[in-house]
Amino acid sequence: MSAPRSRLRPRDLLALGSHGLRARPMRAVLSSLGIAIGIAAMISVIGISTSSQALVKDKLAELGTNLLTVQGGTDLLGQEAPLPETSLALIRRVPGVLHAGSTTTLDSVNVYRSEHIERSRTGGLSVVAADLDLLEATGAQILNGAWFNEATAQFPTAVLGRTTAERLGVQGPGQLVWLGEHRFAVVGILDSPPLAPELDSTALIGEPIARELFGHTGQPTTVYERSLDASVAEVRELLPPTLSPRSPSEVKVSRPSDALAAKNTVDQAFTGLLIGVGSIALVVGGIGVANTMVISVLERRREIGLRRSLGATRRHIRLQFLLEAVLLSAYGGLAGVVLGWVVTLVAAQANGWRVAIPPAVLVAAVAVTVAVGAIAGLLPAVRAARTSPTAALSA
Amino acid sequence: MSDAIVELRGVTRSYGSPPTVALNGVDLMVEEGEILAIVGPSGSGKTTLLNIVGSLDQATSGTTRIAGHDVTRMDDADLSALRAHTIGFVFQQFHLSDGVTALDDVATGLLYTGTPRRERRRRAASALERVGLGDRLHHHPHQLSGGERQRVAIARAVIGDPRLLLADEPTGSLDTRSGDAVMQVLGELADAGTTVVVITHDLALAARMPRRVRLRDGEVVADERGVAA
Numbered sequence: 001m002s003a004p005r006s007r008l009r010p011r012d013l014l015a016l017g018s019h020g021l022r023a024r025p026m027r028a029v030l031s032s033l034g035i036a037i038g039i040a041a042m043i044s045v046i047g048i049s050t051s052s053q054a055l056v057k058d059k060l061a062e063l064g065t066n067l068l069t070v071q072g073g074t075d076l077l078g079q080e081a082p083l084p085e086t087s088l089a090l091i092r093r094v095p096g097v098l099h100a101g102s103t104t105t106l107d108s109v110n111v112y113r114s115e116h117i118e119r120s121r122t123g124g125l126s127v128v129a130a131d132l133d134l135l136e137a138t139g140a141q142i143l144n145g146a147w148f149n150e151a152t153a154q155f156p157t158a159v160l161g162r163t164t165a166e167r168l169g170v171q172g173p174g175q176l177v178w179l180g181e182h183r184f185a186v187v188g189i190l191d192s193p194p195l196a197p198e199l200d201s202t203a204l205i206g207e208p209i210a211r212e213l214f215g216h217t218g219q220p221t222t223v224y225e226r227s228l229d230a231s232v233a234e235v236r237e238l239l240p241p242t243l244s245p246r247s248p249s250e251v252k253v254s255r256p257s258d259a260l261a262a263k264n265t266v267d268q269a270f271t272g273l274l275i276g277v278g279s280i281a282l283v284v285g286g287i288g289v290a291n292t293m294v295i296s297v298l299e300r301r302r303e304i305g306l307r308r309s310l311g312a313t314r315r316h317i318r319l320q321f322l323l324e325a326v327l328l329s330a331y332g333g334l335a336g337v338v339l340g341w342v343v344t345l346v347a348a349q350a351n352g353w354r355v356a357i358p359p360a361v362l363v364a365a366v367a368v369t370v371a372v373g374a375i376a377g378l379l380p381a382v383r384a385a386r387t388s389p390t391a392a393l394s395a
Numbered sequence: 396m397s398d399a400i401v402e403l404r405g406v407t408r409s410y411g412s413p414p415t416v417a418l419n420g421v422d423l424m425v426e427e428g429e430i431l432a433i434v435g436p437s438g439s440g441k442t443t444l445l446n447i448v449g450s451l452d453q454a455t456s457g458t459t460r461i462a463g464h465d466v467t468r469m470d471d472a473d474l475s476a477l478r479a480h481t482i483g484f485v486f487q488q489f490h491l492s493d494g495v496t497a498l499d500d501v502a503t504g505l506l507y508t509g510t511p512r513r514e515r516r517r518r519a520a521s522a523l524e525r526v527g528l529g530d531r532l533h534h535h536p537h538q539l540s541g542g543e544r545q546r547v548a549i550a551r552a553v554i555g556d557p558r559l560l561l562a563d564e565p566t567g568s569l570d571t572r573s574g575d576a577v578m579q580v581l582g583e584l585a586d587a588g589t590t591v592v593v594i595t596h597d598l599a600l601a602a603r604m605p606r607r608v609r610l611r612d613g614e615v616v617a618d619e620r621g622v623a624a
Contacts, residue, residue, distance in 0.1 A: 006475040007509030023494065306490045309451060310551075311479020311507035314471050389451040392490060 006311045013316075017323030020296060021331070028328055031292035034285025035332030035372065036339060039365050042278035043340025044347070047357040049271045051348045054356035059194065063139055065257040066098075066232050067195050070223040070239055073252045081250035085218040087243055088131060094238050096231030101134030102220035103204070109180035109214050111158070111203040113168045117178070123167045127179060128202040128221075129210035130159070137224040138196040145173030145188030153206025156213070158184040163200040165189045179203060180214055195256040196224060285332060286372040293325045293380035297387070304384055305392025318385040325377020326370055333369025337362050399460070400559055400590050401425035401448055406457035408443050408613075417443040419613040420457070425592065427558065430585035432601040433594045435610035441594045442563060444610065448592060449482055449561045450474050462558055479507045483552030487564035489544045491536040497523060497547045498532040504554035515554075522550040526580050542573025549580055553589065560584060562593045566600060574600070 008016075021028040070091070072082045084090070091100045109127040110119070134140075135147045146152075147159060158179060160170055165186075168177055175186045184205065192200050210216035227235040236255070240248035297304075304317055312320075341357065348355045403423040409416045418440045425431065435441050446452035447459055450466050459466045462481050466474065478484075483504070491500050501519035502512070510518075523532055526546040536544055545565055552560055562581060566574030578600065585591045593604070601607050609617040 004476065004480055004508070006472065006479040006507050008507055009509055009511070012506055012512065302488075302490060303492075305451075306486075307507075308475070309449065309478060309482075309484040310504060311475050313475040313507075316475075316507060390446045392484070392486060 006313050006316070008312070008316045008319075013319055013323060016320045017327050020300075020321075020324045021328060027292060028331070031288050032285070032328050032332030032335065034288040035282065035329050035369055036285070036336040038278050038281030038283075038285045039333050039336025039369060040339035040343065041281055042275055043337055043357065043361065043365055044343035045271055045274040045278065046361050047340060047344030047355065048347045050358060050361075051344060051353040051356045052351070055351075055353045058354075060257050063195055063257065064226070064229070065255070066226050066229050067137070067139065067256055068225045068227070068232065068236055068239070069196070069254050069256060070225060070243065071221065071252045071254075073250045075247065075250050081244070081247070082219045083221075083223065083243060083251070087220050087223050088133075090242050091223055091225055091239065094227075094235055094242055096227040096235050097225055098228065099133055099137040099226045100223055101137035102131045102223045103134060103199070103202070104129040104207075104210070104216060104219065105202075105221045106180070106210060106214050106216065111164070111168065111180075111184075112178040114176075115178045115181075124201060125164050125167060126202050128199075128204050129207050129214075129216045130204040131207060131220075134204075134224060137226050138193045138199065139226075140193035140196065140199060141191040143189045143191040144171075145186070147188055148204075148206050152187055154208045155206075156182055156184045156209055157187045157206065159188045159190060159204040160186055161190050161200040161202045161204070162192050164203050167201075177203070179205065182213060198222075282368070282372060286329070286376040289325055289329050289332075289373060290376035290380060292328070293321060293377055294383070296324075297321060297380045297384040300384075301387055301391040304387040305389055308387075308389035309392050314385040317387070318381045321381035321384040322374065322377045325380065326373035329369045329373025329376065330366060333366045333372075336369070337365050340365075398426050399424045400427045400462050401592070402458075402460040403447070403454075404458045406447060406454040406459060408440075408447060408452070409455050417613050418447070418454070421610075421613070421615055423448075423608065423615065425590060427590055428585065428588050429606065430582065430591040430604060431593070431606035431608060432604040433592060433608045433610060434596065434598065434601040436596060438612075439610040440613040441596075441610055443613075445561055445563055445592070445594050448559075449484060450477055475507070480555060481558050483555070483557035483560045485545070485548050485552050485560065485562040485565050487567040489536075489548045491544055491547060493536060496533045496535060497528065497539070497550075500536075500547060501550045501554055504551040508555060518554055519550070522554040523547070525553070526550045527576075540573065541569045542576050545569060545573070545577050546580060549577070549584075553584060556589075558590060560589050560591045562591065564595055565593060566595070566597065578603075 072080060075081045088100055088102050091097060106127045106129060110122045111125055111127050132148055132153060143162065158177060170186050173187050177184050177186060190199060207216060236253055239253050240251040243251050307317060344357060345355050401423060403421055406418055406421045408418040421444065433441050433444060447454050450461055453467060461477065464477060498516060498519050501522050502515040505515040505518065520532060523529055526549050528543060528546055531539060531543060565577055569577060581591050581593065595601055605620065607619045608615055
């Protein structure tokens with residue numbers, strides 16, 4: 001056939017697709033609401049989860065992931081296998097190690113607010129002999145007062161963990177506490193060290209005074225060690241044989257930053273559940289769009305007939321209705337993205353996080369709604385295209 | 396190829412089962428540039444005939460040639476192209492879009508020819524001039540009288556200069572004066588060379604046409620030429 005073809009420009013098709021939505025805005029808003037809610041739920045769940053993870057990541061970057069703690073384990077018979085007295089010196093000689101500090105729990109020594117407190121009321125606090133390098137190794141901060149120095153470590157002075165200070169009612173340095181039947185002067189209070197939270201409920205004293213008063217032998221309970229980021233794995237391998245060449249398995253080495261990161265993976269299961277709920281909302285939203293489009297096709301039989309009489313092919317009609325469904329769904333998706341972002345923003349501000357939603361998630365959300373719209377619009381579009389061209393003439 | 400723009404031979408159209416016959420062996424030849432009325436009471440098969448002539452519907456049997464093409468052998472794309480470029484339709488109910496100006500409504504007539512929007516609107520303005528509505532370009536349907544609306548619909552049908560214009564009861568929902576104005580526009584189009592086929596059950600209107608094809612029960616009962624007295 002030599003006559004020109006029936007043709008619809010892409011731009012005109014786009015205008016046609018949005019024409020139906022503009023003609024009935026209320027219906028468009030209501031039917032895309034399901035999609036919007038589904039997407040908003042998914043975005044906010046992902047956004048809140050990633051924002052809180054971003055906080056942990058920031059914190060870890062700040063604290064460093066190069067801290068290892070070394071503790072004595074148990075031997076084959078289940079007996080405790082303490083670390084050797086020379087542990088610190090040995091560890092400091094391992095290549096890549098930057099700092100190493102130790103704590104030794106003094107089992108029979110307790111700390112009280114004053115000598116008048118009943119001895120059984122220890123408050124769950126323990127007394128620990130600390131190495132001077134401990135502060136550097138754990139990355140702990142002094143909240144109030146000062147850390148030990150060569151001189152104060154010789155005398156009955158104590159640095160309290162945060163919880164210890166609260167339980168003993170110590171506000172700042174200068175106050176006295178009753179420690180192991182001796183009067184100790186508090187010189188400082190530690191802020192909670194995120195990577196060594198066990199220090200919170202301890203009272204730290206210098207090693208020389210511990211040796212003098214409580215018979216401290218220098219066998220550390222825990223060694224905190226920091227190395228170059230690049231050599232953490234290597235150092236981790238080297239530590240047990242260095243400390244206990246005969247039975248390296250009796251030395252426990254752990255990485256506290258792993259524990260902090262692991263706390264977050266617990267949230268993942270919950271996130272998965274909420275995303276499941278979001279997908280159901282999305283499917284229900286898609287059915288809503290399909291329903292609206294089916295009704296729209298029935299109502300617009302005359303319009304379809306008119307368009308066919310003006311020269312629209314079945315394909316043109318199909319594309320028009322398909323595009324309308326896709327736009328309807330995509331608008332819902334876009335609204336959902338905005339809504340989800342706002343929810344994340346509110347949650348992040350309430351918790352002091354920064355908003356961190358991966359842009360790929362936002363793009364994926366809109367892409368998913370386009371796909372949902374295309375699927376939902378397929379059947380109505382096919383039905384629209386099958387509408388008889390004579391529909392315009394039959395009154 | 397003959398001069399006939401419409402050539403129906405033994406066209407029968409039946410629906411359903413058992414078949415209801417809407418058209419029964421209709422022969423109809425329409426020459427290029429003619430204006431004629433198809434007259435008959437309701438149920439006589441007028442609208443079915445118009446659907447077949449307009450390629451909106453296919454005959455059950457018989458041959459249909461429109462503008463030289465055998466429409467029974469054409470696929471949807473070719474039929475649509477024929478409607479987009481060769482045939483214009485005017486409906487009793489106008490079928491204008493609410494909330495769209497006369498200019499944009501008329502421009503829709505070229506939508507499926509792939510004409511750019513700017514060009515469509517330019518030609519829509521001249522089509523509206525042609526039907527005497529040059530001062531109503533930006534009016535919405537509800538701001539126009541019935542006669543004006545039908546003239547907008549005519550402008551939409553003729554914007555692409557179709558060779559064949561089909562009008563289904565174009566004055567059916569208009570008062571006499573508006574109807575006369577509409578008929579005058581159709582007459583002018585015929586004078587300019589467009590073939591115009593008007594369906595009507597209004598005998599007085601048909602009487603003023605140079606040719607009248609009378610239908611009854613799906614059959615052509617008379618084909619009269621010359622203006623009746």
